[in-house]
Amino acid sequence: MAGCNQPVAAAVAFDMHLKHGLCIGVRIPAEDEAVLALSREALLPEEARYAERLAPLVRRTWIGGRVALREVFGRMGIDAPPVMPNDRGAPGVPIGIAASITHKAGLAVALAARESSAHVGVDLELDVSRAHDIARRVLTADELEEVAPLAPTERTREVLLRFSAKEAIYKALDPFVRRFVGFQEVAVRPCPDGSGAVQAALTRGEGPFAIDVTWRRFDGVVLTTARVVPRLLSS
Ligand SMILES: CC(C)(COP(=O)(O)OP(=O)(O)OC[C@H]1O[C@@H](n2cnc3c(N)ncnc32)[C@H](O)[C@@H]1OP(=O)(O)O)[C@@H](O)C(=O)NCCC(=O)NCCS
Structure with a gap:
C-alpha cells in the first residue's frame, strides 16, 4: 500500500528486446494514491510535478507511460x-x-x-472483439479486399492488428511530417513471422521513408512497433 514509507517499485508486466528497441510494460496501480506515490518514487521531480496538475484519468496513464520509460532508460x-x-x-x-x-x-x-536519425513508435491494443467494425475507417480499399476472405473473428483481429500497426507508424512518422496522417495514407500487410509490409502514399508527398513494423500477440494484447527513417539514410 502507498504511504507506508516503503519504496514503490513499478510492477513490470513484461520486458522484451525487440527489433526496434527495448520495450517494457508496467502495471498502473488502480488507486490514485498509489499512482501518485509511484510517480514521486519513479519519476523525476519535474515530471511528477507536471503529472500532479493533470486530470486524474489522464494522470494515471501519463504517469504509467513515464514510469515505463524510466524503467527502459534505467536498464539502457x-x-x-x-x-x-x-x-x-x-x-x-x-x-x-x-x-x-x-x-x-x-x-x-x-x-x-539509441537512434541518430530514426524514430520509433509503439502501440498496444486489447486483443478482444469489438462491437463496432472499424475496418472502413482504418483500412485502405486494397486492405479491405485482403481481409475480406477471412472468417469473421480472424478478420476482426486482423483489422485490429493493422489499426495498431498504423498507430505505431504514426508515432514514428509524426516527428518527420508533423501533421495528422490519415489511415488511408498507409497500408500494412502483417506477415506471419511478426513483421509486416508497409506502403505509404503520403498525400503531401513527404518522404520517401523506410518504414518497418513488428507485431506480436500475447496475454490478450496486440503489441506493435514501428521504426521510420528517411530512405536516403536507411541502409
Ligand atoms: C496520437 C495517437 C497515435 C495516440 O494513440 P492512442 O491510441 O490514442 O493512445 P496510446 O495510448 O496508444 O498513445 C498515447 C501516447 O502517444 C504519444 N503521442 C501523442 N501524440 C503523439 C505524436 N504526435 N507523435 C508521437 N507520439 C505521440 C504520447 O506519448 C501519448 O502518451 P502520453 O500522453 O501519456 O505521453 C492517436 O490518438 C492519433 O492521433 N492518431 C493519428 C492517426 C493515425 O494513427 N494515423 C495512422 C496512419 S499512419
Missing part, C-alpha cells in the same frame, strides 16, 4: 532529463534517443532505442 543506462510532452504531444527525449509510449487499461508500455 540512459540518464535522460525530464521527458515532457513536446509540441506534438510526443515524449520529448534527448537527441540520439528514440522513444514512444502507449497505454491501455491498466498497462503502460514504453519503447526506446
Whole structure:
C-alpha cells in the first residue's frame, strides 16, 4: 500500500528486446494514491510535478507511460532529463534517443532505442472483439479486399492488428511530417513471422521513408512497433 514509507517499485508486466528497441510494460496501480506515490518514487521531480496538475484519468496513464520509460532508460543506462510532452504531444527525449509510449487499461508500455536519425513508435491494443467494425475507417480499399476472405473473428483481429500497426507508424512518422496522417495514407500487410509490409502514399508527398513494423500477440494484447527513417539514410 502507498504511504507506508516503503519504496514503490513499478510492477513490470513484461520486458522484451525487440527489433526496434527495448520495450517494457508496467502495471498502473488502480488507486490514485498509489499512482501518485509511484510517480514521486519513479519519476523525476519535474515530471511528477507536471503529472500532479493533470486530470486524474489522464494522470494515471501519463504517469504509467513515464514510469515505463524510466524503467527502459534505467536498464539502457540512459540518464535522460525530464521527458515532457513536446509540441506534438510526443515524449520529448534527448537527441540520439528514440522513444514512444502507449497505454491501455491498466498497462503502460514504453519503447526506446539509441537512434541518430530514426524514430520509433509503439502501440498496444486489447486483443478482444469489438462491437463496432472499424475496418472502413482504418483500412485502405486494397486492405479491405485482403481481409475480406477471412472468417469473421480472424478478420476482426486482423483489422485490429493493422489499426495498431498504423498507430505505431504514426508515432514514428509524426516527428518527420508533423501533421495528422490519415489511415488511408498507409497500408500494412502483417506477415506471419511478426513483421509486416508497409506502403505509404503520403498525400503531401513527404518522404520517401523506410518504414518497418513488428507485431506480436500475447496475454490478450496486440503489441506493435514501428521504426521510420528517411530512405536516403536507411541502409
Ligand atoms: C496520437 C495517437 C497515435 C495516440 O494513440 P492512442 O491510441 O490514442 O493512445 P496510446 O495510448 O496508444 O498513445 C498515447 C501516447 O502517444 C504519444 N503521442 C501523442 N501524440 C503523439 C505524436 N504526435 N507523435 C508521437 N507520439 C505521440 C504520447 O506519448 C501519448 O502518451 P502520453 O500522453 O501519456 O505521453 C492517436 O490518438 C492519433 O492521433 N492518431 C493519428 C492517426 C493515425 O494513427 N494515423 C495512422 C496512419 S499512419
